[in-house]
Amino acid sequence: MTTTQARDAQAIRRPPPGQGQADPSVLRLLSVIATAGALANLGLMALRLVTAGQVDMNVGISGAFLATSLLVLWLLRNGHPRAAAQLLLWGGWSLNTAFVWMHGGVHNVNWTTFLVLISGAAWMLGQRTTLLMTGATAALYGLAAWAEGRGWVGTAVRDSELIVAFYFCIMFALAAAMGLAARHSYRLRIDRERRTSAELAEREFELRKFSQVIEQSPEGVLITDTRGRVEYANPAALSRLGRDADQALGADVRSLGAMNLDPDSHDAILQTLACGQAWRGELRGQHVDGSVRIEATRVSPLRQPDGGITHHVWLRQDITARREAEARLHHLARHDPVTGLPNRSQLEERLGQVLRQNRLQGRHAALVHLNIDRFKTVNEARGQAAGDALLHALGVRLSALAGSERLVARLGTDEFATLLPDLDADAAAAGHQAYAFASQMQDALLEPLTLDSAGDQVTVSASIGIALCPDGHGQETGSSEQGAAQVLRHATTALNQAKAHGGAQIAFFESAMGDAAEQRFRIDRDLRQALVEDQLRLYLQPQVDTSGRWTGAEALVRWQHPVQGLVSPGVFIPIAEESDLIVSLGRWVVTEAMRLIAEQARAGRSLPLSINLSPRQFRQPDFVTWMQQLLAEHAIDPHLLTLEITEGLVIGNVEQTIERMQALRALGLHFSIDDFGTGYSSLAYLKRLPISELKIDRSFIQDVTRRADDAALVETILSVASHMGLKVVAEGVEEPAQTQFLAARAEGVILQGYFYGRPGPAEEWLARWAADGSLPALPALPPRQPVRETMPAALVD
Structure with a gap:
């Protein structure tokens, strides 16, 4: 089909849904012509019947025109505008040709009808039909002139002036209607073109804006055809690929090494795209600069309005920094930032696993809890940086001592713990093994720890608490998590016991320690x-x-x-x-x-x-x-x-x-020094304090009548109080002899004890x-x- 034929075919056809409708002015014009033709021929039929008084050929042709017009209106009503236009114009042309040929040839006034039909064809059927109708009309005119010279054309019938006037009015009206319709249609088309131009300009602006966004996006964007050939790559994608546009465009996406596409990943992407779905995942590989990068990738099919897939869009975001940050956070959540050792959370988790395994195997484990003696002194004397260096050096030494099979963790400021997971099944033997390791830890601390590159060194001692699990007394726990927490408490209790003995000691947890700790907790809670x-x-x-x-x-x-x-x-x-x-x-x-x-x-x-x-x-x-x-x-x-x-x-x-x-x-209140003589008594302080009374501790009163040294101390206190003008209260008086002793040496002494009342x-x-x-x-x-x-x-x- 030629371009002219295509335009003619689309001049007055109903397009598919969603692609617009036929020109409304053309449809109105077709309806007007068909309606006017029907009315005009109905009028002509009436006039001719009145004038001729009988039904003749002229009345029949007018009737045929009337029937054609009515059929055209029916076709329009049922959605067939092109068929209606063809029938109206070519049917009218054929009937008018017959009328002209029968009545006068070139001298027939109905040649005016051909002009109206040609104008209608120009608007309703397009260029090809118009030229064809014009040529056919010209040939008809020549043929009619030639036939008229030979007498082959019928004699012209002179209609009444009323019929002629009516006919010309109809033709002039149709010509005016087509002219006005043409002007209106022209204006509508101009408006549509303007709107279309504005819409195109707006869409061009949006496309240009989106194009700039994609060009400046930090995410890599690739567009490939369905075979994987690159048709577009934004600057971010080119930078990550290490290619320029000429090298990347047209290349197979699999040939771009920086895409990190291994065969399995590529097959998974192709399978997902074959199902018409988008593929999401992470691709890890070596960047062009040699570094390992992780990219979050999404490959989506690009669909056309008809649903067909013509391209694939690759969106690639570098998430290496995010994944590294997440890994660091995960590490910090389970490790101590100063020493790099596992923290309490990881120790409890590992301890729970060991308890589960040992319960099945019938073996013992031990937790060795270490606390640096007088660590605060190092911090205060050398500063926090030196304290951190000491902790780090100690962590390194403990890790070397423990080996790879034993977990060393930092639990607090100056506290470390080592998990001994696989000790002997016999509790006594397991205890000996744990004690031997704790002794090795103390021996390891005898060698100075180096704090900095300048060689500054410090030697520390440590208190150590050991908790066996099971503890050798038949005590078990419910869940492994509860057991881990209990073992930690036991080790801490044993450590506190070691510290209470002056430091640099090793203590095992015993059930009595746990009972005492539990009692302290209950008393504290209940007392509140x-x-x-x-x-x-x-x-x-x-x-x-x-x-x-x-x-x-x-x-x-x-x-x-x-x-x-x-x-x-x-x-x-x-x-x-x-x-x-x-x-x-x-x-x-x-x-x-x-x-x-x-x-x-x-x-x-x-x-x-x-x-x-x-x-x-x-x-x-x-x-x-x-x-x-x-x-x-x-x-x-x-x-x-x-x-x-x-x-x-x-x-x-x-x-x-x-x-x-x-x-x-x-304010008027009095002060008394309680338990006088048992503390760090200083006569210098005693002289300066605004006190009015000394209270002798019961430990001196109990043996005052049996021990000469106690008697001497009490007499000294009574003498000091007498010379300083202080009252004296004696605690713990339980025997008459004690009262007599005190009364004989100080008449004003105050007595307090069970002898006078509980x-x-x-x-x-x-x-x-x-x-x-x-x-x-x-x-x-x-x-x-x-x-x-x-x-x-x-x-x-």
Whole structure:
């Protein structure tokens, strides 16, 4: 088909769905001509019937025109515009030819109809049909002229002027309609062309924009045909391939070495693309610069509107840095950053695996927990960098000692652990093996560790705790994870035991250690709950003079456990002193003691009390202010309260301790040195401290009548107190002979001990003292001066 034929074929056909519709103006024109033709011929038929009075050939031709027009309208209505146009134009041309040939040839007025039909063909059927119709009309005119000279053409019939006028009106109207339709169609086509041009320009801009994005993208983009031949490569792809455009374009994608395409990967890609799906994966290989790169790759089929696949698009993103970062994070999650050794998490995981294996094989394993003695000293003397160097050097030495079969891990700041996974099945033999290895570790530390390139060296010792698993006492655990955690706890308990013996020691975990640790944990937990649930009780132990007359009492704390009953202070006080619980416990005792003093004062009785203060409580920043507020709240006489402190409190920040004691002494409170003689007694400190009392420890009183050295010490303390004007309280008086000894050497000594009364609930003692009248009446006190005038401003504020 020629170009002209193609245009004619598309001039008035209904295109496939989605490809647009026929020109609406042409369809309207075809409908107008068919409708006008039908009406015109219907009118001509009527006029001719009226004029001629009979049905003749002219009426028949008009009827044929009418039928043709109606059939054209039917074809249009049923979606066959081209067939309708062909029928209208060529049918009209044929009928008009017959009419002209029968009536006058070239002298027939109906030649005007040919002009309208040719114009209609130009708009509705295209160039080829128009030229064909024009040529046929010209040939017909020549043939009619030639035939008319020979008399072969029928005589021209002169129609009435009305019919002629009606005919010409119809022709002029059709000619005007086609002209207007042509103009309207032309304008519509111009508008469509403008819109198309704008859309094309916009699409060109978008394509140019997308092209620049792809050109500047850091991701490599390749477009290949379905055979794998490269048709496009952006600069990023060319850079990674190490090729220029001329070398890459047209090359087989498999021939580009930097694509990292091994046969298996290429086959997997082809199979996925053959199914019409995109392939995603990672390709690893050597870059053109020699480095190993990892690329996230996606290969997608490029489809045409009809669904056919014509190309493949390769998107390649270099994710080497991301994968290396992930690997580093994974390594850091399981390794110590300073030494490079496995960390606690990896040790627990490996320990769990060993426990599972050994449970099946019936063998023992051991965890050897090492702590560097006095590591803090190295850090403080040499700095953190030297400390890190020491840890790294120690890790290297321990790893060399352990070998490849044993895991060495760093657990904390100065703690390491070595897992011995495959020891003897006999517990005793396994213990010997673990102890031998721990001894080797200590021997390895005898050689100095080098800290830096300058050769700076340091020698350290270590405490070591060993935990066997199973521990030799038949103890097993549930899951391997629980077992690993328990073994770690056991090793830590044994390590703490080794450190408690002075360091540089080796200790095995024993069940008693674990029981003690478990008990400490329970007491700590329950004691915190006791403070919340009011389980503490205030006890009093009387203090008397040498004649047995009551002079006061010491306030003590007891714990009434809801399940275990009364818990001994020797059990929970040491545990409280290891944590912040001792501060809360001390605050409770001081508050209860003041409440008790205030309660007796309201009853008109004087109740002097002594209270033990822990160093940690005394060193609280707000302790002085808190005591001042508490005294004001309870409105008690401060002289009735004596605070007992130990000599160890003074060691350290002496000036601050003395300043705080003076501030509290200014409030009216008294101070007593508790357990005097058992600590680092210093007469120089004693002279400077604002104290009013010394309390002799019970260890001296117990044997004062049987041991001359104890007697001499007690006499010395009594003499020192006498010369310094201090009161003396003797603890632990349990025998009459002890009372006689003390009374003979110091008339004013205060006695406290089981001989005069055991500690008991405060309510019971107060009821007894109130009943026998031994509680003295509260003396009238002078007005107290404001505290702020006698306290250092810094402490008050």
